[in-house]
Amino acid sequence: MFDKYEDECGVFGIFNHPEAANMTYLGLYALQHRGQESCGISTADGTRLRTHLGSGLVADVFKDDEIFNKLPGKASIGHVRYSTAGGDSIRNCQPIAVDYARGSVAVAHNGNLVNAQEIRNELEEKGSIFSTTADTEVIIHLLARSQSDALPDRISEALRRVRGAYSLVFLTETRMVAVRDPHGFRPLVLGEVDGAYVVASETCALDLIEARLLREIEPGEMVVFDKNGMTSYHPFEERTPSPCIFEFVYFARPDSTVFGQQVYRVRKGFGHQLAREHQVDADIVIPIPDSGVPAAIGYAEESGIPFEMGLIRNHYVGRTFIEPQQSIRHFGVKIKLNAIREVLEGKRVVVIDDSVVRGTTSRKIIKMLRHAGAKEIHMRVSSPPTAYPCFYGIDTPTRKELIASSHTTEEICKYITADSLGYLSLQGMLEIAGAPRGANGYFCEACFSGNYPVKFPRLKSDDQLGLF
Amino acid sequence: MFDKYEDECGVFGIFNHPEAANMTYLGLYALQHRGQESCGISTADGTRLRTHLGSGLVADVFKDDEIFNKLPGKASIGHVRYSTAGGDSIRNCQPIAVDYARGSVAVAHNGNLVNAQEIRNELEEKGSIFSTTADTEVIIHLLARSQSDALPDRISEALRRVRGAYSLVFLTETRMVAVRDPHGFRPLVLGEVDGAYVVASETCALDLIEARLLREIEPGEMVVFDKNGMTSYHPFEERTPSPCIFEFVYFARPDSTVFGQQVYRVRKGFGHQLAREHQVDADIVIPIPDSGVPAAIGYAEESGIPFEMGLIRNHYVGRTFIEPQQSIRHFGVKIKLNAIREVLEGKRVVVIDDSVVRGTTSRKIIKMLRHAGAKEIHMRVSSPPTAYPCFYGIDTPTRKELIASSHTTEEICKYITADSLGYLSLQGMLEIAGAPRGANGYFCEACFSGNYPVKFPRLKSDDQLGLF
Amino acid sequence: MFDKYEDECGVFGIFNHPEAANMTYLGLYALQHRGQESCGISTADGTRLRTHLGSGLVADVFKDDEIFNKLPGKASIGHVRYSTAGGDSIRNCQPIAVDYARGSVAVAHNGNLVNAQEIRNELEEKGSIFSTTADTEVIIHLLARSQSDALPDRISEALRRVRGAYSLVFLTETRMVAVRDPHGFRPLVLGEVDGAYVVASETCALDLIEARLLREIEPGEMVVFDKNGMTSYHPFEERTPSPCIFEFVYFARPDSTVFGQQVYRVRKGFGHQLAREHQVDADIVIPIPDSGVPAAIGYAEESGIPFEMGLIRNHYVGRTFIEPQQSIRHFGVKIKLNAIREVLEGKRVVVIDDSVVRGTTSRKIIKMLRHAGAKEIHMRVSSPPTAYPCFYGIDTPTRKELIASSHTTEEICKYITADSLGYLSLQGMLEIAGAPRGANGYFCEACFSGNYPVKFPRLKSDDQLGLF
C-alpha cells in the first residue's frame, strides 16, 4: 500500500559541479518519495554557505527560478523529510546550517540516533542550546565541541559518540563529507557526473541527473570531497553491517539499487518466494498499487495465476481532502483506490500487499473487493508480520498499534475479513534479499524479529517507543 | 503514455442530495484525469444559482471548507477542464452561469461543436456578445433566444441547431438536465445514491460516492430532473451512434465503464489482439505507465512473454519543473520515467504504448531503454496510427504534427529507432471494443480513419484543424 | 474618515504608447483609492485584445513581470473597483471584454445606470444572456445590437438608450473611445504623454506617469482615438451638467483636479466656510485623518484656532483583522485610529470629519477623544447631512441606515455624544465648489438634497435603494 508509514528521509550531495543547486534540486525530485513534507538545499561557493528551506514538495518549494540565483556555488547538499506538526516546524527543516568556531557547516541526515536524548541532556548540562528537536542537531554540537583541527577528525570524533542509524552529508565552505554509520542502516550511494562527485540515498537520483553509479558508501565509511578529490576513511570500530530490510519491502523506489541489490528484482523475488510459501488455488493475482506491484508480478509468475490490476489508484490525491460533513460515509481508502468489478466479479483473488500495519486499511480494501464481487480473497503479504517498532529512522506506529504485535496471523486474517492470509517468512525474505542462510545478522530485521542490532536506553513504557 | 493529449473534459451533476456541492466535489475528484487545469461547481437552492470556479486541481480550488458554505442547495453540477493560455483564462472556466429572460442557468460541457463558429457568427450578426471562446456559450445563447415556454423545449430547440459532440449538464434554480448528442460521441452515465440522481462522464465518479450505476444516458437522450423525479426525452432526429473509441484507448480511467464496456477489460483485449496481430520473439513485455499497463498485461497473457515493469513513473511530477539552465541535457521524459537496468539488460523487450502522436516521446523512451541495456526493442501500440485530428472534443495536435499522417509505419519505426513497430489494426480494435464486424459505423474512429461521422465546414488549411 | 463608503471605481486608458500596459498599471496604481477590491487591464495590439484581471490591489494582481509580456500592444485600458461578495465575483471584474459581430471590445466603467434593469429585462426578452451583474454589460449588449457601421455610431446609439452616470473607456483592436454621460456625474480627464493620449478618472493618474493635463472630457462628449489621432463628438442631447459634489467631499485624491477644480483647495475652502458657519470657542482643531485633513487646515486658518493631529492613523491596517474571540471589547475604530492624550487633555476640541453616515463611527471616535481627556468636543462636518442614497455610482448605505435621513442635527449630536455638531450648509458648499449662487443645478447634490438630476424607476421599498 501507500502512505502507510511516515516515510523516512532522503539526502543528496554534489561536489564540484557548475550547476550544483540545480542538480540537487533534480536529485531531491527523484527522492521525493522518501519525504514529502519539507525540503531544503544548501550550497557552498568556497567562502560562504547559503540555504533555502520550505514546507512542501520540492517542485513547490523551489518553484521560482530566482531561488537558484541565490544559491550559487559548485557544491550543494539537499534533504527531503516527513513532517512534524506545529507552527514552528520550519525550524526542523534540513539541511541544518550553523556557524561555529571553524566556520560554517550544513548537514542533511537520514536516520535516527538511539542515544540522542542522552547526549542532548549531557550537552545541555554543559550549556548547549537546541533550536530544533532533530537528532541531527546533537551531531552538530558534538562536531563543534571537538578540539580536533581537521574536519574529518572532528566529524568522526562527533560520530563516535552517537549510536544508531545515520547516512549524513555535511557541507562546509570548501568541502563535502558523506558518512554512513557502521551498521549501514540507511542506504547511501556514490556516483559521478561531468567530473563531479554525487552522493544520494538511492540510485534513482543518480539516474535522473545521468550520473554513473560508482559504488555504495560502505557501512562505517566517511568520504571527504575537496579540491584534491575524494578521500575515504573508516574512522569507526567495525560492526556487523545491518542494512534495513524494509528499504526493499517499502521505502526505496523500485528502480533504485540499494545495498547492492536492485529493488524491483528483490520485490519480485519476494513475490516468488511468497507464492512458494503460501500457495492457493485462485483465479487472479492483484497488487495493492503501487508498492505491491512487483511482488504481485512475482507471485503471478511463480504460481501461474494470471496477474491483473484489479485496484486502480487515483493519482491526483492531494494533501487536503474535504469529506462530506454530515455524511455517515467515510471515504478514506476509496479516495485513493477503486476496484474494478469486471476483473473481480466471481473470482478467487490473491491480493498482494507489501506489509500490514494496523490492519484497518487491509480491512477496508477487502470490503471494497468483496463489494466488487470477489468470491474469495486471499491476502498475501510480501514481508513477515510487522510486530516491533523501528528506532533507526522509520516513524512506525507504536507497538500497541501494530496489529501483529498482539495478534496471531489467524486473528489478523479474521479481523481483516480475508479468506486466508499468508505472510512471507523471515527466512524466506532474508534469502531473497541476499543474506546468507543462517546469517540473520546481515540485515536489520528488527521490525519483524525484535532483534535490534543497536541497543537503546530502557524506556519506561512501550508507548514511548513510538516517540523516537 | 501520459499527458500526451490536452485532455478533454469531465462533467458531473447530482439532483436532490442534501450535500450536493460536496458530492460534486467528490465526483470531480474522481474525474480529475479528464482535465487538470481548471474546475468549477454550481449549485441551485430552489431560487438562486451560485458558482465557484478556479484554475488548478479540484483539491486546490476547493480546499477551503467555507467555500462549501457558499454553495448551498440540493442540486449541483461540476466540470473539470484542460487549460487555455492567457491571463483571462478564468473567463473560460465552467460551469458557465448566466441570467436570461427565464431566470438563471449554468452549463457544464464535454465535447466540441463543429458548427459553433458558424452559429456564433450568425448570433453576433443578430447582436449577441460572447465573453468566452467556448462552444458552450453558443448553446446558452440559443437556449436564451428560444421562444419556447418549457425548459426541455428550449434546450432541445437550441441543441437541434448545433452539430458535433456534447455531453451536457444544465442546472437551473429548480431543475437539472442532462443531454447527450445524437451520435453519443462523449460518454455520460446515470446513477443513483441516497435517493438522488447522479450523472457523470465516467462510472468511476459514481463508484467514489457509492452511487449505483443505472444506465448510460443514451445517444440523443435528454433527461430532465425536477421535483417530480426524472423524465426522459428523445428530442433529436435519430443518428447512428458513434461513441469515441479513443475513450478506450486513452481517456477513460481503467476502472470506469463507458459505452457499456469496462475500460480495463477492453484495453487488455487490445493487448490480446495486438499480440495476435504482431507477434514477436522477445523476453519481456513492459508497459509505458500508466496508460499502457492493461494492454501490456493482455499482450503478455496472449503471447506468453513475461510481463514486467521496466519503466517506473515518478508520481510527484508537478506543474512546474525548472531545468538546469546552462545544461546541454534536456530532462523531458526522464523527469517522469526511469528505466530499470536489471530488468532490461540484455533483453529483447516488447514495449506497449497506447498511441503515438509526434513520435518524439517514443524516441526518447527507446533511447532510455537502450541506455539501460535492452538488446532489442519492439514497440507495440494498442491502437492504429493516429493520422487525423479530432473535431469532437479532444485537443489533438494538428495533422502536420501527427507523425502517422505523413509517414509509413516503417518510417516511424526508423524515426523512433525501434527494432520493430506494430500498430493494432483498426478492424482488430473495433472488434475488441464490441463493434459488430463490418459495422465500422458503431464507433467514431475518425482519428484513425479520417472517417468523420459529422461533417464540418471546409477549412482553408490543414493547419487550422488544430484550432478547434 | 476613511473606508466609510464602498468606493466607486476608477478608469484609465492610454492610446499609442509603446508601454501601454505598464502605463495603465501606473495609472491604476494612482487611482487605487477609488477601488481596492479588484482590478484589470486590457490591451490591444492592432489585431487582438488581451485581458488580465484579479481580486486585490493593483500591486498584487500585477506583481509578476511576465503578466506584462502577455499584454502587448500600444493601446490599453484599466479599471479598479470595489468588491462584491461570492465565489464567482471574478466574473464581475472589469474591463469586461467580449467578442461580437464587429470584433472584440473591452469596457471599463465608472458610474451607475438607473434604467439598467429595465433594459436588461428587455434584452433578456429578446434572448440576451448576462454573465455579470454589472450595468456595464447592458451597454455592451446595446452596442453589439446596434446596426450602425461606424464604432462611434454604435457606441452613441447604445448610450442614448441608457440613463444615469457613466464615465466609460472602450477599447477595440484598433481604437480607444472615452465617453462621459451628458450630466457629467463622474469625472474623466484627458492628458498627453510622449505623444500618446491618456484618459483617467483623476489627474493624479496623469501626474504619476508625467502626462500633461489637456482638459476634462466634457459632459456628453465622446472622444475617439485611432491612428488618425483624436476626434471629439457630442452625440447626446444636451443636459444641464451635474457633476458629483461628493468627489470633492470624499472620493477624489486631494492632489487631483476634478471638474476643473483642485480638490485640496476646495476641501480647504469647505473648512473656511465651515468655520464661518459654525464658529465655536475652542483650543484646537483636529482632523479625522486622512480625508478630514484639508478641511481641518481650512477651519483652523479661518478660525485662528491652532491645527493639531490629535488622532493618529495606523497605516498598516490590512484586509483581515482577527479580533480576540472571547473578549468583551470590540476594537473597531481603535485598530485604525489612536488619540494622543497630551494633545487633547483638558482641551476644547473641534473635530473635522468629511461626512457622517451612520453615526456609529463618529460616536466611537468621540468616546476615544473623551477617554483621552478632551474637555469639550465640537464636531464639524465639511458637508451637509447625508440623507439620501446615491444612484449614480456610489455604494452608499440605504436610507434607513443614513442617520441624517431620520434624525435632526440635534438628535445626531446627542447620539454621537458631541458637545456641539455643525454641518456645512448646502449653499455654502456649492459656493465654495464653484457653483454660481442660486444655480443649484451645476452639481449633483442629491445625497444631501434628494434632488436627483436623473429620474429612476419607482422602487417598491426604500430598502431596495441600497441594491443599486
Next chain:
Amino acid sequence: MFDKYEDECGVFGIFNHPEAANMTYLGLYALQHRGQESCGISTADGTRLRTHLGSGLVADVFKDDEIFNKLPGKASIGHVRYSTAGGDSIRNCQPIAVDYARGSVAVAHNGNLVNAQEIRNELEEKGSIFSTTADTEVIIHLLARSQSDALPDRISEALRRVRGAYSLVFLTETRMVAVRDPHGFRPLVLGEVDGAYVVASETCALDLIEARLLREIEPGEMVVFDKNGMTSYHPFEERTPSPCIFEFVYFARPDSTVFGQQVYRVRKGFGHQLAREHQVDADIVIPIPDSGVPAAIGYAEESGIPFEMGLIRNHYVGRTFIEPQQSIRHFGVKIKLNAIREVLEGKRVVVIDDSVVRGTTSRKIIKMLRHAGAKEIHMRVSSPPTAYPCFYGIDTPTRKELIASSHTTEEICKYITADSLGYLSLQGMLEIAGAPRGANGYFCEACFSGNYPVKFPRLKSDDQLGLF
C-alpha cells in the same frame, strides 16, 4: 520622510491573560511601524512553549484563525523586525525559541550589542554553534551556560557579559522577564490590563489593547513576572542613561510616549525650535508626510507661516512595484508622493523633513516641488545632520553614504538644489527633548555627534560600520 531607515524592531509581552496570543497579535499590530519584514509570537501554557513565525506583516502572518488555536497559554511574547536578504532569512525571525538544560526559553530583542561578535567567537571556541546571525542568540548561549539556579540570576549573569543596546522580553514555561540595558538605549514600557502585565516597545501598543501605562521599565532594570506577580531587579552596574534621541526624530509613532515624553509633542517642539533657529521669509510650510507632519505644524505655529499639505502620500504603495522597463523615467519617489500645483505654484515654500540621509530623496522631492511651481524652496530638517552610523539597533547606512559625514550644510543645500537649508541644532534638539542644558549625556545622540556612549571594538574600515 518614510522608509528611509531599515527600521529597528518592536517587542511585546503579556503575562497572565486568557487571550495572551491574541493580545500579542494586537500589540504587534500597533508596533508594525517598527518592523515590517517578519514577525512572530511565542506562548507559554505552564509546561510548554509554542512559536509561530513568518515573513510579512502581522496581519498576513497571523491571518488564519486557527494559528491562534495552536498558541495556547496565558503568557506570550512577540516581535516585529526588519528584513534580511537570503532564502534562509526565516531562521532569523524572532522570538528565538530554544531548549536548554533548564527547559525552554524564547526571546524577543530590540537593539544591538557591540561585543556580540567578540563573545560569539569566544563561545564558538568553546564549541557553541549558531544557527542565526542575530546578536540575540549570543544572549541565549550565555544564559544557557550560566550555572546559576535562579532564572533571574542566569539572565543577569548573561547580560552582564554583553555591551550595547537591548530591550528584551524572555518567556519560559512559567515566567516572563523584561530587561532594559543600563543605558536604556531602546524604549520599553510597562502596562496593565485585566489584571495582566504588559510590556511593549511603545505605549501605542498599550493603547490599542486598552492597557493602562504604569511606567517605563527603567534603564538597567529587570522585571520578572510569575505566578507571584511582578518583581523588579537592578542587577547591573549603574550607567548614565542614554536613550536614543532618534526615537523622537523618526522611529516612534507620534501617538506614543517614549522615555517619558510624548512623541508628537516633542516633534512639534522640534518644529518650534527649528523655526526659531532658521527663520525664513516664506508663504507656506509643508511637511514631507507622514513623519514630518508634527514638526511642520510646530514650525508653522512658531513662524506664523501657514501650514499646508503640499505633498500627498499614496497609501497603497506595496512591497513590489514594477517600473516600465524601457522607460527612461524613474518613478522612485513619485510612486509615493505627489505635489499639488495649486498649493505650491508661485509660492516660497518651507519644506520640513525629519532627517536627511543620502540626500538623493530630498533632491528628488525638491525637483518635484519646483516642477509643481514652487518659487523658492527652503528645506528645514527637524534634527541635526546625520553624520555617524548607529551601533545600537538602527540599520543606518554606512558613513560613506551619509551625505552629512563628508559635506557641509552649504554643500548639501547645493546638492539637493534647495534655496536654503537649515538643520535643527543639537543643543536645540536636546533641550526640546528634555535634556538638561549642558548635560549632553542624557540622550544618545551619537548619530549626530559621533559621541558613542558604549565603546565598540576597533573596526578595520569605515565601510564595515554598516555591517552591524
